Amino acid sequence: MSDTNNNSQLQEKLELLKQGNSKDKNYNARKALVSAIPAIGSLAVTFYENYIKEPSSQRLHDFLE
Numbered sequence: 854m855s856d857t858n859n860n861s862q863l864q865e866k867l868e869l870l871k872q873g874n875s876k877d878k879n880y881n882a883r884k885a886l887v888s889a890i891p892a893i894g895s896l897a898v899t900f901y902e903n904y905i906k907e908p909s910s911q912r913l914h915d916f917l918e
Contacts, residue, residue, distance in 0.1 A: 866916050876908040 887901050888894045 874908070880905070880908055 884898060884901055888898045890897055
């Protein structure tokens with residue numbers, strides 16, 4: 854019985870991992886706004902991607918723990 858329960862819990866967590874949410878949309882919108890800055894946009898996007906964690910990566914990290 855506990856195997857079935859564990860499997861259903863893992864299945865639920867996996868479904869949450871695959872789903873996008875408003876945090877993903879906000880992250881991508883902010884990244885697009887940063888990239889639109891003239892002259893330094895591409896450099897700023899690189900820093901943005903390195904220092905602000907993508908929500909989907911955070912969900913994956915939480916799932917793997």
